[in-house]
Amino acid sequence: MSDSTCQACRPSSIGKKVVMAITGLVLAGFVLGHMSGNLLMFKGPAAIDAYAAWLHANPALVWTARLVLLVSTAAHIWAGVTLTLENRAARDGGPSVEATRRASLGSRTMPYTGLVLLAFIVFHLLHYTFQAAALGGRKFDSVYAMVVAGFTSVPVSAFYIVSMLLLCLHLGHGFSSLFQTLGLRNERWRNRLDRLALAYAWIVALGFVSIPLAVLTGCLK
Numbered sequence: 215m216s217d218s219t220c221q222a223c224r225p226s227s228i229g230k231k232v233v234m235a236i237t238g239l240v241l242a243g244f245v246l247g248h249m250s251g252n253l254l255m256f257k258g259p260a261a262i263d264a265y266a267a268w269l270h271a272n273p274a275l276v277w278t279a280r281l282v283l284l285v286s287t288a289a290h291i292w293a294g295v296t297l298t299l300e301n302r303a304a305r306d307g308g309p310s311v312e313a314t315r316r317a318s319l320g321s322r323t324m325p326y327t328g329l330v331l332l333a334f335i336v337f338h339l340l341h342y343t344f345q346a347a348a349l350g351g352r353k354f355d356s357v358y359a360m361v362v363a364g365f366t367s368v369p370v371s372a373f374y375i376v377s378m379l380l381l382c383l384h385l386g387h388g389f390s391s392l393f394q395t396l397g398l399r400n401e402r403w404r405n406r407l408d409r410l411a412l413a414y415a416w417i418v419a420l421g422f423v424s425i426p427l428a429v430l431t432g433c434l435k
Contacts, residue, residue: 227300230293235392237290242389242414244283245381249421252361255434256424259358266357291332298325318387327384334377341370365429374426382419386412 254262340347354360390411393399428434
């Protein structure tokens with residue numbers, strides 16, 4: 215057994231992959247729920263504002279979710295960074311050209327899409343949660359009006375759209391990989407689960423992208 219294979223099989227690496235999979239599952243579930251809530255924009259101001267009011271009326275639920283997301287995000291980043299460094303060290307110790315060629319685009323770009331998505335999360339929180347960026351210093355009582363105002367900026371909408379397409383790439387590989395890490399994928403189900411992961415990634419990305427596009431085209435105003 216080669217040194218690189220031994221390193222990949224170490225319990226520490228396996229444990230990090232499990233952490234990566236479980237936290238990824240938590241975050242994947244969150245983005246689907248977040249997207250579903252955001253799509254209430256298409257039902258009009260009353261629907262999205264009522265949803266926001268319900269969230270504000272349940273602070274315990276909101277803060278529990280935020281704490282879980284914060285811990286999951288931190289653990290996901292830690293596992294991702296350490297695994298990437300370990301994999302690079304293993305590749306430096308032996309041939310890996312053929313394995314790199316076989317890797318999918320999503321797999322090869324996971325660290326980079328992850329960094330862009332981290333930057334997006336920070337901007338998104340400053341933009342809509344704290345209303346401290348790209349809103350001209352205005353404060354909004356209506357979530358609907360705030361979202362529309364935010365996405366009237368073409369650069370902001372473009373950043374959101376590109377970030378969501380990168381999220382699609384990230385989810386497409388990550389959601390499929392977690393099944394393998396958790397021992398839920400075999401050769402019989404591999405292709406089916408890969409298609410499921412790809413469909414899920416596109417549904418989430420297109421759901422998010424539809425809102426800035428609707429604002430820019432005047433469908434939401």
